[in-house]
Amino acid sequence: MAAEKNENPLWTFDELMEAIPFAMAEGHASLPITGFSIDTRSLKPGEVFVALKDQRDGHDFVTAAFKAGAVAAIVEAGYERKDGDGALIRCDMSDYRAINAQLDRETASDTLVALQWIGDTARQRLQPSARVIAVTGSAGKTGTKEMLRACLARFGKVHASEKSFNNHWGVPLTLANMPRDADFAVLEIGMNHAGEIAALVPWVCPHAAIVTTVEAVHLEHFDNVEAIAHAKAEIFSGLVPGGAAIIKRDSPHFDLLRVRAQAEAARVISFGLDERADVRADALDVGEEGSMVTALANGRRIDYRLAMPGRHIIENSLAVIAALQAVDIDAAEAARALATLPPPPGRGARSVLKAAGGDILLIDESYNANPASMRAALATLAGVPREKFARRIAVLGDMLELGAAAGELHRNLIHAVIGASVDQLFVCGPHMKGLYDAAPAAIKGGYAETAEGLTDLVAGALRAGDAVMVKASNGTRLGPLTAALRTRFAV
Ligand SMILES: Nc1ncnc2c1ncn2[C@@H]1O[C@H](COP(=O)(O)OP(=O)(O)O)[C@@H](O)[C@H]1O
Ligand SMILES: [Mg+2]
Incomplete structure (x- = not known):
């Protein structure tokens, strides 16, 4: 293994220095x-550490x-060498900034620019036969990226965002870490701001x-959801000539x-449940453990199984099929990988916990939440058959970064909660308090300011025969709550 690496290293030191001409070794x-x-906690021996100034200063x-x-x-140029430091690559962009007004306006630190230029070089040296797929959207980016990673792995070497x-x-x-001989690269691209x-x-x-979906999330920095759609559409501006824009047909x-994609001369491929979609689901069997899908993809019938439950996952999978076809992959063969792909942690993973007298079904959605994914998750909870799990329990925490509309967007979830016939509702967080107040008394299970405060309330209420779905933005910290439930009701 080591010998192989020496023959074909990801980067040599000289290549690296060539990629960042404003740096001195x-x-x-x-x-x-x-x-x-960029993080010493996950750094592996052999890697180059990039000191960024983000929430904390990497130079420390x-x-x-x-x-x-x-x-x-x-x-950065001014970093003071400490005992124990090895090779330093000092970045100084001042000459470049002086002659390039565009760079001068950018606020990126010199080390971030270095990382960008290294990534740019990595993309340029990628073998020409390789195919690159970018994924953005208000929800479903990571899940879609992981589906593509699994599907493409059957056809070659895949590099995808961590x-x-x-x-x-x-x-x-992600680009900097991309091997030049990758056959496929899948990049997740997110945003909070226009541009x-x-x-x-x-x-x-x-x-x-791919734009998975456009929803009212990250409204903090946008006037309305159209402005978000425009910001997502920016992704088409980077397509290679003749590249494919993959967008949801059933979306306002x-x-x-x-129109934005066509303005970039992109090949538009639509996906969704709508009959007019280029890649659509012709037949669906939406199950508790996953779904069976028959897709009609640009005239081809493709049958596949999804190990992840939920209609929104089906929609994402149709985008995956569209992308596979767009890069000339046999989508029917590739999609077989989806039959065994579990959801990423905290995004709908199911586990069966043990209580006195029977099982509890835990649906862990604690990693992420916005109004659209909340509704999707509540619908998925409603799909759990009552014969197997008699009670439906929703544990919901605050959705973050919704801006001024936050109160209303939380309260409005009451329709989805009632629509899903939730029997007991537990919530935490100041925004969710509004939803709790709007809920019928009969389903009020408990409210706490913080996730920590809610844990014992939920654990105390659970019993055999419950299906419990836990969801909030990651920052609300319901992850530890699901961990506590797993410990309390250990198999
Ligand atoms: N198309 C979709 N519409 C609504 N919700 C979705 C969609 N796809 C995924 N979700 C839900 O959104 C949450 C975040 O999923 P994830 O794949 O991590 O998205 P992202 O990377 O965009 O944050 C999960 O709860 C997931 O089930
Ligand atoms: Mg993500």
């Missing part, structure tokens, strides 16, 4: 570079990075770009996205 990494990391962790096995660190590394550092980091995707997607140059924003 102080020392030399003698070992081949196996990757890049340079020495720790070397201790963890970093072969070099990319730092976790939800989809922002100003996540996208370039963010437009800045990221030129580094990616995708052959196909379909026409807006189509």
Whole structure:
């Protein structure tokens, strides 16, 4: 393995220095570079540490990075070398900024620009036969990216974003770590502001770009949901010539996205349950453990099974089929991978817990939430058959980053809660309090300000025969609550 790496390293030190002409090396990494990391907690020996200024200043962790096995660190020019530091790559963009007004206006730190330029080089040196797919959308990016990773792995070497590394550092980091001989790359691209995707997607140059869905999330920085649709449409501006724009047919924003895609001369492929979609579900069997789908994809019939339950997952899978076809992959063969793909952690994973006298079904959606995914998850809870699990329990926490509309968007969920025939509702967080107040007394299970405060209330109420669905934005911290339930009702 080591020998193989030496013959074909991800990056040599010289290649790296060539990619960032505004940097000066102080020392030399003698070992081949196996990757890049911005976090010493997950840094693997052989990687280069990139000191970014984000929530914390990465320069405080340079020495720790070397201790963890970093072969070099990319730092700003003024960084003061510490005992134990190895090869430093000092970045100084001042000359570049002086001659390039565009760069001068950008607020990115010099080390972030270095990471971007390394990512850009990685994309340019990717073998020409490789195919790159970008995924954005208000919900379902990570799940869709993971479906594509699994499907494409049957056809070659796949490089895909880790976790939800989809922002100003996540996208370039993913590119920087991309091997030049990858056959496929799948990149998640996210945004909170207009212009963010437009800045990221030129580094990616995708052959196909998916917009999973457009919803009222991240409203904090937008006037309305059309403005969000426009911001998502920025992804089409980075497509390679003739690339495919993959958009949802059954969406009020379909026409807006189509027009924006056509303006970039993209090949538009629509997906969804709508009969007019290019890739649509012709038949569906929506089950508790997953679904059977017969898709009609540009005239081809494709049957596949999904191990993840939920209609929204079916929709995402249709986008996956469209993307596979767009990069000339046998979608029927590739989609077989979906039969065994479990949901990513906290995004609908099901487990059966043991209580006195029987089972409890836990649906863990604690990683993420917005109004659309809340409704989707409540509908999925409603799909659990009463014969198997008699009581439906929803444990909901605050959805974050919704801006001024937050109160209303939380309260409005009451229709979905009632529609799903929820028997007991537990909520935490100041926004969810509004939903709780709007709920009928008969279903009020308990309210707490924080997730921590809710844990004992929920655990105390659960009994055999319950189906419990737990969902909130990750920042609301319902993850520890589901962990506590798993411990309390250990198998
Ligand atoms: N098309 C969709 N519409 C609504 N909700 C969705 C959709 N796809 C996924 N979700 C839900 O959104 C949440 C986040 O999913 P994830 O794949 O992590 O999205 P993202 O990466 O965009 O944040 C999960 O609860 C998931 O079930
Ligand atoms: Mg994500």
